[in-house]
Amino acid sequence: MKPFHPLTFWALFSCLAVGVIAADSATLALLAVGGAALIVKFYKQDGPWSASFHWSLIAGLVLISIRALTGILIGVPRIGEVLFTLPRINLPSWLPGIRIGGPVTWERLSSSLHEGLIIATVIALFGAANSVTSPHKLLRVLPSRIYQVGVTLTIATSVFPQLISSIARIRQAQFLRSGSKPRISRIAIPLLEESLARAVHLAEAMEARGFGQSKSQSRYRPINYSLRDLAWIASGALVAVGMVAL
Amino acid sequence: MITFSRVSLIYPHSTTTVIEDLSFEISEGEMVLVMGHTGSGKSSLLRLINGLVPHHTGGILGGEIIVDGKSTRTTKPGELAGIVGIVGQNPLATFVTDIVEDELAFGMESLNFPPDVMRKRIEEALDQVGLVPLRQRSIATLSGGEQQRLAIASALVMHPKVLVLDEPTSALDPIASEEILAILHRLVHDLSVTVVLAEHRLERVIGYVDRILLIEGDGASSIGEPSEILKKTDLVPPIVRLSRALSLEEIGTSTREVRKLTEDIRRDLNDIPRPVFKAGELSLSLTDIVAKYGEKEALSSVTLELHSGEITALMGRNGAGKSSLIKCAVGLLSPASGSIVLGERQLDEIAQKERSRLIGYIPQEPGDLLYLSSVAEECARADRDNAIAHGATLASLHQMLPTISPQSHPRDLSEGERLSLVLAIVLAGSPQILILDEPTRGLDYEAKNRLMALLHRRARIDGTSVLMATHDVEIVAEVADRTIFLAEGEKVADGPTLDVLLASPAFAPQVAKVMSPRPWLTVGDVLRSQGSLEE
Structure with a gap:
């Protein structure tokens, strides 16, 4: 199968994200995540990036719980059905309008959850875009002017997935040494040393291969849009317009 | 092709020199092995050739290094990209893109090569290292040997005159490492590429190299034919230990040579088998x-x-x-x-x-x-x-x-x-x-x-x-x-x-290859059969 243009899915998921934010509806947000999951399932790449949808879902869940927690603890009082009451901490008088603790209403909890869900959905949509398009490919279709920025990003983005595999490897080794779950400091030091060495190696390799020597860069096999790409983007835009209209 | 004259190197915040007063010359189409103990400065020496040291690492360089007529003191590594190709110890850490073809194009894109030239050179390079069927593959899915071949190919697309490799076979199984060395051998002989490599497993490379540059810990160094250099160092492959132990008149570096010198031993010695170890519970x-x-x-x-x-x-x-x-x-x-x-x-x-x-x-x-x-x-x-x-x-x-x-x-x-x-x-x-x-x-x-x-x-x-x-x-x-x-x-x-x-012929140790069909794997086995080994 001919690969998609790298911008196709980014455009599609950006449209969906705009739609989700505009519609501000939990049902639509969940539907969008479901749709994204289907697309990821069918068009996943086999690089280290394919897991980013999975990780973005986890990040989203963490975010929702943090949002809910802060929503319960801190905030402006809201009228409604009181679920339970937390002990209230009195703040000095020069901080009016903010309170910590106090009665928690159903309205406050649900609005916090709702906000969290919308943000988490947007994160999941970008995670999905990453899963189906390698960021390296995306960088290659960006205009030459921002190519320099692109390479900095290349280093950052190449080191990141390797970082995840290094964490797992070091954690396992430490786990076997001590027989208990290792503390962060035990992992951080070997990890930091390795990541620094990696970044330096990559920068060295790029320099040795002539990166930055010529003002303009040529492109091997420029990537063009096909009808299929346009169809996907158009359908994404239609859904977004529909969501906004609702 | 490469001239080092009185080169010394000291890294910043360090009190000892990594390389001291090193002079040698490597001519076009030579394959040279750099050997020495770990930490003797082999990697630094390799990276001096394209100027990554000291341009990228810092440090003070004394003396002069000339590569293809250019001094690395005044030429930046990037400007040498078309002359020196370098393959690091861990190729995966040096890949910039994630598809085989794109990785090959990276260097040429940076130097603004026209697309038709790129297409031709990528084709050539894929052929030279035998990666044609894998051209669209994601790099993360390649095996260690394939990654190493890709790293070599991405250096080759630049048509370098010098190829520098740091431990190219250390992560590979014996078969994959044979493949890599065969590729290097072909480059040296067909295209007159100058190859400089560092490797600890001498048994793997010794049969391929023309000369050896030996760096000793104390800063002394020497360059010469393998049989000569191997006479004066302890870092020797099993085949040389065998020649020494049997007091052969020459130190052979290839299986064929040593086989010729040991015909009588293979014929005359009786087998004294390895003592069988009785394992515990x-x-x-x-x-x-x-x-x-x-x-x-x-x-x-x-x-x-x-x-x-x-x-x-x-x-x-x-x-x-x-x-x-x-x-x-x-x-x-x-x-x-x-x-x-x-x-x-x-x-x-x-x-x-x-x-x-x-x-x-x-x-x-x-x-x-x-x-x-x-x-x-x-x-x-x-x-x-x-x-x-x-x-x-x-x-x-x-x-x-x-x-x-x-x-x-x-x-x-x-x-x-x-x-x-x-x-x-x-x-x-x-x-x-x-x-x-x-x-x-x-x-x-x-x-x-x-x-x-x-x-x-x-x-x-x-x-x-x-x-x-x-x-x-x-x-x-x-x-x-x-x-x-x-x-x-x-x-x-x-x-x-x-x-x-x-x-398994591919996994046979060097001594076994020399002594085939006799059942001896190590120098110790041969000596035991000769009766000169005391347990």
Whole structure:
């Protein structure tokens, strides 16, 4: 199968994200995540990036719980059905309008959850875009002017997935040494040393291969849009317009 | 092509020179091996050739280096991109894109080559290294050998006059490493590319190189024909040790030469077989292990038994399932089916604390285990963790390696020193079973001998069961009692090392190749048959 243009899915998921934010509806947000999951399932790449949808879902869940927690603890009082009451901490008088603790209403909890869900959905949509398009490919279709920025990003983005595999490897080794779950400091030091060495190696390799020597860069096999790409983007835009209209 | 005249190098914040007063010349179309102990400055020397040192690393360079008429002092590494291609120790860490073809295009895109030139050169390079069928593949899915070939190809697309490689075969199995060396040999002979490489496993490269540049620890260095240089160093491959031990009039570097010189020995000597080691009781047994990663089966019904006092080697090509089997044995990977019994109990019924005490594990990157800021602290930590007398770990480390300084930072140790430190830490708990994953990577012969002596002592005197996954046939020939061979997740051979290694020509050690069809794997085997070896 001919690969998609790298911008196709980014455009599609950006449209969906705009739609989700505009519609501000939990049902639509969940539907969008479901749709994204289907697309990821069918068009996943086999690089280290394919897991980013999975990780973005986890990040989203963490975010929702943090949002809910802060929503319960801190905030402006809201009228409604009181679920339970937390002990209230009195703040000095020069901080009016903010309170910590106090009665928690159903309205406050649900609005916090709702906000969290919308943000988490947007994160999941970008995670999905990453899963189906390698960021390296995306960088290659960006205009030459921002190519320099692109390479900095290349280093950052190449080191990141390797970082995840290094964490797992070091954690396992430490786990076997001590027989208990290792503390962060035990992992951080070997990890930091390795990541620094990696970044330096990559920068060295790029320099040795002539990166930055010529003002303009040529492109091997420029990537063009096909009808299929346009169809996907158009359908994404239609859904977004529909969501906004609702 | 490459001229070093009176080159000295000192890194910033350092008081000792890495390279001192080094002069040599390498001409076009030569293949030169740089050898020396770990930490003797081989990597620095390689990176001096394209100016990465000192342009990228900092440091003070004395003397003059001229590559193809250009001084590296005034020319930046990027400007030399079309002249010097460099392939690092770990190719995966140096790839910039994630598709094979794109990676090849990267250097040419940076230099603004027109697309039609790029297409032609990519085609050529793919052909030269035999990667044509994999051109659209994601780099992450390539095997170690394929990644190494891709790294070479991405240097070749620039049509370099010099190709510099830092330990190109250290991570590869013997077959993949043969392929890499055959490619290099072809480049030298057909295209007159000048190749400079560093490698510790001399047995793999010695037959291919034209000259050797030997760097000694004290700053002295010499360059010359392999047979000449190998006369004056201790870092020699088994084939040279054989020539020395048999007092042959010449030092041969190829199997063919030494075979000619040893015809009478092969004809006249009687076999005195290796003393058979009687292994102790069963310590760890893995029965019918099936392991899966997603849908993919990594191990299909593999059975492995470790006995106390016995050293078992686990061999096979990259991706054959060695790591998966080791992960099952240490309890990191739960098999889909099969049972693992440690002593008399199932492994998964034993608490992790106790498991860690019973099974010592040395990972592929020994540095993963280290996190404190000095050797002494790491050792003290191991004393406390294992509740043994204070200073015991450091004492055992000193017994292994008397020269190590307790104050030095683990990061500054050489590969061999780091491995010794990690071994001392892991062995502080006196585990019944010791499992090592690729322990000889990056070790010079001295460090390897130290490792072999330690493993032998641990197994024979303390009765530890040792399991070692490795690509290094020479260490297997020297220390392993039993060898297990995996291929595509299945066990294809399991038996005494002698039988297993002799049955596979690709995995035969150097001495066995010379002495074929006689059943001798090591210099020691030959000497024993000659009657001049005392056990």
